[in-house]
Amino acid sequence: MKILVLSQYWHPENGVPQRRWTWLSKILSDAGHEVTVIAPPPHYLRNLSLREWWKERKFSSHREPGRGQSGELIIRSGFVPSGSSLTQKAINQSTVALGSLWVVLKRPGVLKGYRPDLIIGTVPALPTALTTWLSAWILCSPYVIDLRDNWPELLDQAREWNKGTGQRSLREKLLSRGPLQAASTATRFTMHRVLAGAAGIVVTSGHLRRDLLEGQPANSEREVITVRNVFPPETDYVASGKDEGSADSLNVLYAGTLGRAQNLANALEAAYLAEQQGLHVHLRFVGAGATKKALVERAKELGVEASFESRRPADALEGHYEWADTALVHLTDWEPLGSAVPSKTYELMAAGLHISGVINGETAELIREHQAGDIVEAEDPQALADLWVTLAKDRSRLRITGTGQAWVAEQREHVVPPRLLGLVERTARP
Known part of the structure; x- marks a missing residue:
């Protein structure tokens, strides 16, 4: 079947979300599914200036597709560069989501006439959740949210987000006097609507799965599964233990x-x-x-x-x-x-x-x-x-x-693959 994945990050970037989805894409591809990805070019750890961004036309979502490590087809979407502040990250994530939505609307090149059997949106880049919901509506396809973290509940900690970064900036002080609360309320409402409409939700912990199942209506047919981040390690190191050494x-x-x-x-x-x-x-x-x-x-x-x-x-x-x-x-x-x-x-x-x-x-x-x-x-x-x-x-x-x-080996090799494939088969468009 045809599976469309919407993500803020993808290989060759080497963070946790990227490694997770390289692994999951391989599970899907090995099972015979056709995986197509819409994601921005690698930029998460690159200090890209606005001048470089404009010169290299990174704002444009129309690019030649490429192939990923797991055989997935990758369509690169446009974006605005990120920074370390929450405001800059929010702008980056929002523009990536808009770039993805543009690709879905236009379906240029190899995507002409494309209609997936299932759409999977990867969060915690929260705008991706809304883009997934809109894409599912546009393409008349069911969707699954790969939630990963406990959203929208983490919004309750918004006032604590910058406590480890040092002194609060003037921008943060101004935004916290109303705009932050308004944005949090809107985001919470949107996330609840998106999660309620999903055919399935993928989480990374048993506790979060339990909480979601307890909170959903008794007549809900939405599936919630746990897929832990047990992707293959990139090192074969095994510790020998440190029995010897100084006590001080x-x-x-x-x-x-x-x-x-x-x-x-x-x-x-x-x-x-x-x-x-x-x-x-x-x-x-x-x-x-x-x-x-x-x-x-x-x-x-x-x-x-x-x-x-x-x-x-x-x-x-x-x-x-x-x-x-x-x-x-x-x-x-x-x-x-x-x-x-x-x-x-x-x-x-x-x-x-x-x-x-x-x-x-x-x-x-x-x-x-x-x-x-x-x-x-x-x-x-x-x-x-x-x-x-x-x-x-x-x-x-x-x-x-x-x-x-x-x-960990048991989870990676024998628990996750059948669990993920079972969800895909049960939630995809007939």
Whole structure:
């Protein structure tokens, strides 16, 4: 059958959404389905000036199609460049959504006369949800939303989004006095309408699936399935454990997004508190994100040892994994994040690297169930400091012997493919 995927990001970009959908596209293609994608050119991590954007005609949605790693046909849509602020990201996501909608309306070139049997829209780029709904109406096709995060509930935390980035900008202060509330209300209404009309919803956690099923009417035929971010790792690294080492030092790695939802200043505070107990924590952050500058400044203020390295491809992380005694999985205490499972959790479980989990909810449950590391409550730096002191004194706890590695492989190879294909077959146009 013909499946149309609408996305804000796609290969050759190498983030979590891109890797997730390269994997899912292969599952669909291997099953004989014809996958077509509408997505902008790679630009997520590129500092593209408006002059370059205009010169290279990146505003135009009409381009020659290409082929992706999984055999999918890719139609590149237009966009306006992004930035690190929430306002710039919102403009970027909105223009990408408009570019995708233009392609659907015009169906140029190879899409002439095209009508998919199913449309899949990938969120959390929220404008994509509306574009998916409109595209389904235009093309008279059913649609599925790949929700991934707990939207629209995360809008309840809007006032906290920038707490880790430092001082609020004048623009943020002005927008928060009415425009933000109006936009949140409109977005919430739209998301509820889009989700209510979907033939199916794909989520990344069992808790979010449970919440959605509890909230939908008893007579609803909408399917909700869990497809975890257990895409194949780009490294074959398997930890050997760190039984030996000094009791007064610990190497702690965080590899991932230095973003608002992580609030990694908590880890810096924990390193400072551990130092007061005689433990020297070597913190290494590998990644990029909106809070990076504020984290660098905070580390200097506290006088803790923290190095910050640029984002690396997943296949270039082996040296960092070998260096680390333990790896952080870290989220702030926003209630909707209790049903989020960072994809790094699965990667670390597959690698057998000890996890220092600063999380609540489902992620904590998974780490405990599969004995993949130790857990402390979010936003409790003293508890994290105490955990690190304990691990340094008893390094036998750093050797992972739980079931995480086998469980992740089982999910990837035997649970996700039939679950995804079953949803597609049941929700597609007859």
